[in-house]
Amino acid sequence: MNWIDKMERKFRGRGIPNLTVYVIICYVVGYLLSYMNPSMLSMMSLDVSKILQGQIWRLVTWVIYPPSTGNFFLFVISILFFYYPVGTSLERTWGSFRYTLYIFSGLLFVLIAAFITYFITGGFVVIDGMTYVIGGGVFTTYYVSLSVFLAYAMSYPDMQILLWFVIPIKMKWMAGVYGAIILYNMISYIRVGLWVMAVPILASLLNFVLFFFSTRNMQRYNPKEVHRRREFKKAMAQSRVNPATGGITKHKCAICGRTEKDDPNLEFRFCSKCNGNYEYCQDHLFTHQHVK
Template sequence: MNWIDKLERKYGRYGIPNLTMYMVICYVLGYLLMYINPGMLSMLSLEPAMILKGQIWRLVTWVIYPPQTGNFLLFAISIFFFYYPIGSSLERTWGTFRYNLYIFSGLLFVLVASFLTYFITGRMYLVGGVFTTYYVSMSVFLAYAACYPNMQILLWFVIPIKMKWMGWVYGAIILYNIITYVRVGAWVMTVPIIASFLNFILFFFPALSGSRYNPKEVKRRREFQKAMAQSRVNPSTGSAAKHKCAICGRTELDDPNLEFRFCSKCNGNYEYCQDHLFTHQHVK
């Protein structure tokens, strides 16, 4: 069992369902403040120097900064037609707790990095406007591309393209930005980028997380679920079975008198017929 499994078993009940929706609401509030009262928005930014002077609300309120999209139309498209769907899909794939852990760990890394940067530079204006949730949101995009590499979307609602290619292109852009910032001496700009993607490294490098939710495993799981769904269809009648034994493969369509039960000692949703409920080997 890896450390993510242990955390989920102990704190899984504290997961926040539909976290992406709450983040979208924060972005909308931030976008409105950007145009209605920019001064108030600046009072909510992540500024370690001001936090150390007592403005502790900044530890939380900085998350309302919306992604910089230039205008409302691009903002609406990126949030409601792109970020929210992929975030919700990723939550359904991983489960509520793991998705929460991915988001909050990204925010925590950015928060810690902002304080480290301030302690190193001692310059307040180099930090407050740099550390936002933008790259944390983009790490969700990369996670989705890693889990669903062959998912095809319409770029600009016209060009069909697979997620894996978009992920590689975005990764190349990020690498180019980091190199550019370093070359011009603006290394501080690279800190939030690197900090925001530490959660991606933790989740998708098995040597660090031991996570079962790597892209290949997600693909195998989808294929297995698809095969299981097809196997439950009776070829003669075309009707689908509601129950299937994980050992013998029989369903209620094979014998209406069969009884099926889930095993509470198996890790996962394994269902067995009456003949194998007490004789099977528990899945651990």
């Protein structure tokens, strides 16, 4: 049992149901403010220098920044046909607690990265003699929202969607394309000296990396486990050798030892009730004693 499972058992029921709806409400408020009162929206951004001056509300209010402040039509499309169905489906799959932990951990990583970046740079970077101020618009929820899509693709890799409502494509390939775009953006920023812009991208996706590895069985990469599997395959290969002919056989009965080379008409089946990969010929498939 991994650490997420342990936390879920301990804090079951502490998740926020319908969290996707609340996130969308925050985005809508931020989108409206960007048009009606941009100055007020800037007062709610994640600006560490302002936070250290006493504007502590920015520790929370920065989450209202929408993933995009561009065309309103594209904003509605992305919410209705992308974020809402993906987020709600992922919450039903994972449960409220795990989904809440995923979202909040992504936000926390971005918040920590903003403070670390500020203490390292002092709030500005110099490139080719020009000074660039690290404002509140650098650290947003854009890539946290994107991590929800990546998590969904991990949960449903073979689900097919219509790209641009026309092209059928599987989620795993879409995730691969987005991953390549993210990597390209990070490399582009670093090459021109704007490594600060790559920090929020990396921080926003740490929750995906953390959840991905915590839900995978890493024990199979253990050197002892690799050696055990190699020895098992070697032993199985030797057991397939027909002593009479010295050739390799595809099937061998675990009871009588007969193979397809003994009788081409023999049929072989694996027993689903035996604890292990035991194969039996047609004469012993229903008469053998199950291995437990």
